[in-house]
Amino acid sequence: MGGPVAMRNDSVPFAVDREVPGLIVKFGSYPLHHGGVGAIRSLGRLGVPMYAITEDRYTPAAASRHLTGAFPWPTTGAEDPERLVEGMLRIARRIGRPTVLIPTDEEAAVLIAEHQEPLSGAGFLFPRVETELPRRLASKQGLHELCVEHGIASPAASFPESYGDIKEFAATALFPVVAKNREAFTRRSRPAVNGTTRIETPEGLLGLARDWGERPGVILQEYLPREQAEDWIVHAYFDADSAPRAMFTGVKVRSWPPHAGMTANAYVVDNPELADLAARFIKQIGFTGVIDLDLRFDRRDGQYKLLDFNPRMGAQFRLFENESGIDVVRAMHLHMTGRPVPEGEQRAGHRYVVENIDLPALLAYRRSGYTTPHAPPRASGTELAWLAADDMKPFFTMLARFVRPGAKHLYQLWRTNRRGSTTS
Missing domain, CATH: 3.40.50.20 (Rossmann fold)
Incomplete structure (x- = not known):
């Protein structure tokens, strides 16, 4: 070769x-x-x-x-x-x-x-x-503890060890609240909840909790109202000194399920404050490699609150590429093979669309009236997740596997969202 x-x-x-x-x-x-x-x-x-x-x-x-x-x-x-x-x-x-x-x-x-x-x-x-x-980073509890230790804002959280703890929480908490699985790995076995679930009332929480067993593996978290928040993402690659070799920031416009799921549509938006926050946290914890962070900017107190830390490549990483043609995967391959990683500005205004989930997300967001203020009015370019002129087969293979079970799954998620619980 x-x-x-x-x-x-x-x-x-x-x-x-x-x-x-x-x-x-x-x-x-x-x-x-x-x-x-x-x-x-x-x-x-x-x-x-x-x-x-x-x-x-x-x-x-x-x-x-x-x-x-x-x-x-x-x-x-x-x-x-x-x-x-x-x-x-x-x-x-x-x-x-x-x-x-x-x-x-x-x-x-x-x-x-x-x-x-x-x-x-x-x-x-x-x-x-x-x-x-x-x-530790993949665990919701581990991440929350690291945020507290290093002074990084995150939603207020409780980690109940029993049904009694949940009853005490329900008696004093401000609703709605969010329930998530405490450990990331439970999504492949028996999760207590199907991803991020918004719970509207104490009665609703106690009803759900009856199925969580003696030791509920959940985190109960403060709900950050979408009307007062914006969803931001950071993708980066860090070297052995925890220094960024490639760093990107963007804003999530739509996700599926709405407001709590996988990115369906996002834009590259320059945010030096957020990039500095992420770089400082990575340096403090000494992480090396590719990261995918989800943060929610809370307009009520002006803070970026860290929701998820994925210690690996994110599904939407191709949103981000700098002027030298570097994304986080290319940065890692170059660095791991002893080659320099070219620097360059990120492609501000570039858009990423996941075709099979953005259409239902668009319909849901239009119904809710939610908009993202930082999204540019027009994209400088668009990267599609599946369709590529030089590589068509993955798109058609996706369609073949998605149409019947995918439509059923989207419908189930839509019904869940209509009932007031959001799952990711």
Whole structure:
């Protein structure tokens, strides 16, 4: 395949090592993941060989023309870690050369962090990080504790240990409140709630809590009213000194389910204050690697409150690219292969649209009358999550897998939202 070569993609030249492949690492069954497809395209277009762990051979990622090889491996994310590591080592032997790992979920990010020695010994390349930090960041309780420790604003939260604790909370809390699963990994097994759930009354909370068992694995959180808030995102890549090699900020215009789910439509918006806040927090905790942060700006007190810290590539990362053609996945691959990461301003005003969920999100947001003040009136350019002129098969594969079960799922989420509970 040749050695390091200067590649040009959309007039953005930089040196990339085509001898070092990338591997999309994902555990659990979520075949319609546009982030993985985006990463395959991002590096594949530069001539980097791309591999991916997939649910089967008929996922959008497996259909990409930029994919060198798929490793079909049905998992739930709840397997014994040693079994997952063994599977990763088998993949390393099949690839047969150093490979950059690109995790797309918390399970993968945590597994890599907690098994760095055997994975690096097999030839995998990834940013070294404190072993327990990704698990703590992926946990709602762990993240809240880190925010308190380092003076980062976050919604007020309670962590009940029993039904009695929930009764005490319900007697004094200001409603509505938000319930979330305390640990990220429960979404693959038996979650107490189906993602982020808004609860309107004490009676509603007590009714739900009866099904949470003796030790409810939830966090009860202050509700930040959408009329007084804006949703912001930060994507970045940090080196071994926790210094940003690539940093991007943007505003979320729509999500599905509405106001609490996956990004459906977003814009790149310059926000130096938010970038500085994120960089300071990362430096304080000593994180290394790719991050995807969700924050809500609370107009009532003028603070950015950290909601989620994903210690891995975010699904909408292709929203962000600088003037040198660098996104966070390219930044990681360049850095892991010992090459400089070109600097440049982010593409302010650029838009990202996830086709299969933005239409229902648009209808829901129009019904609610909600708008995002910081969204520019017109996009400077648009990146679609699925449709790409040079790689059409993932789009049609997505449609084939999405139409029937996807429509049913969207309808169920819509009904849930209409009843006043929002799920993500």
